[in-house]
Amino acid sequence: MRGRGFQIYAICYLIFLYAPIALLPIFAFNNSTVISFPLSGFTTQWFSQLWTDTSLLLAVKHSLIVAVSVSILATCFGVFAARATTRYAFPMKQGLMGMIMLPLVLPDIIIAVSLLVVLMQMGASLSILTVILGHTLIATPFTIAILNSAFQSLDKSLEEAAIDLGETPASTFRLIILPLVMPGIISSLLIAFSISLDEYIIAAFLSGTEATLPVYIFAQFRFPNKVPVIMALGTILVCLSIALLTIAEYFRRRGIAKAGGKDTGGFL
């Protein structure tokens, strides 16, 4: 039968993709510190342990502060850059944009090491603040890419029409441009948030004593009895990610429907 091979391929691919994630909740509810089959019984003790582990909760708090700050900062920078490239002509535009986008392909370890050297030279102390700086650096190229396409699809005459009808450039931005690129801004916020949330290398180098969640989790793997708690944490994070993605997709579709556009792709 034609296409049979492709079907098998697709199924194998999906198993490869999701089997490890499916294991997370299984072991999160398993009544044993050993991660192996057969399962030994149902328990929710790992989840209750989560709430008593103060250092883990602190890591979550750090990660959330970093991720929220990074998503806002990187999205602001993305808006500036996208606006500049889609509306204005300036000397060396191509070269400058290339330089801004470079961290996209630069290995994170290189960025982490060079940032560390620079920060040490400046005498800065390592904290979540330095992690925010590092993450903003790597997240900004992604936000620019997303926002560029949002700004590019904006008809220039919409702005001109608003100005023609008496609005100033600032009020035009607020009344016309911002609502129309809002779906792009929301995607950008979410992407930057998730990039920052699971970033390990830069966080490991720059966080000092204020470990973020990935740094904390990695450190915990030295203690086997902590592993089921990590599984429980992982389960919660997966559920949160799905919820977040669903919300983002809802807003994206609503934005498109509102603007009367055609739905072309998206996350789901």
Added chain:
Amino acid sequence: MTSSPAPAARLARPLIELREVEKYYGDYYALRKITTDIREGEFFSLLGPSGCGKTTLLRCIAGFEDISGGHLAIDGKDMEDVPANKRPTNMVFQSYAIFPHLTVEENVGFGLRRDPSSKEDKARRVAEALEMVGLKGFGKRAAHALSGGQRQRVALARALILKPRVLLLDEPLSALDKKMREQMQSELRKLQRQVGITFILVTHDQEEALIMSDRIAVMFEGEIAQLDSPERLYRRPISRKVAEFIGIMNFLPAQVLSTGPQIALDVAGLGQIGIDAEQCPGTPRTGEASVGFRPETMTVLYDGDPEPTRGKVAQGTVEEVVYFGDMSYYEVRLEGVEKPVQISMRNVVGRPVLPRGSRTRIAWEAGALVLFCEPKG
């Protein structure tokens, strides 16, 4: 609305004064020293092929482009330091630029945001504007759900609600289908007469410009080649280029034998004739020239038709004939002329179209000819 002065007085007063207006990007000149007046209350068209600078000129008047040189005044006030949002102009964009996230009402009322009048007053004005463009009852609809023609009307209502001194229209009908376009052409014309606002229309469609305008500026390569009424433009084009851009014109090589109040010519296919000096838009001079005529100014005669009382007759052969229902289009080769000329004839019952290859006589009037004394090529 304020009471308007007598039409003659209104037409006499220039509303927009352009003095040697230039626009260049680097060493590319989009506009070259344009000097002209646009009168109060007229329907003015900027007509030309793409890239001739017509849209640039419109955008300079709107304030979206700064002029590189010269002066631009609206209503006697120099516009140099006046930004687009402070100019007494409003624009209908080619893409209509309807705000897709707003309703029809919000779109039309957008320009009233800074108006100090009451909410009820604004709502009334929006309703009036919608009624004026035939969209009564559409106010609550989402703007993006409208058809092309409806968007066009919303754009018009939105621009007219501020009662601008000048309404600028940038190829407003080019996105509509033929039937809708023809309907909007006559509606726009009526609307302009009704509101009495000066309209400046940019178009590349000569037919559209002829139908709608009081005056047309034909532009080529950043310059106004001719500024005239539609009739003058059609009957007395100033150059072969303008003539070719507006409708169809046949050209015949000619020799100017003598000049004066009467010009003596020897025209290929037509023979020796005399025309009025008025029929030469440039400066007549003896030597090589060409003579142009519109397809409908010549008549194909049938066998047995009497010689025309006015005008003259030439001999020719029908090379091609296209039947078009109400009209027939002939291509006729005049004796001694290589390129066939085009002649259009209204079809009449009992007179079937002449078949190809027919030998025929062509009746023509010297008054319909235009003499172009310009260097060849």
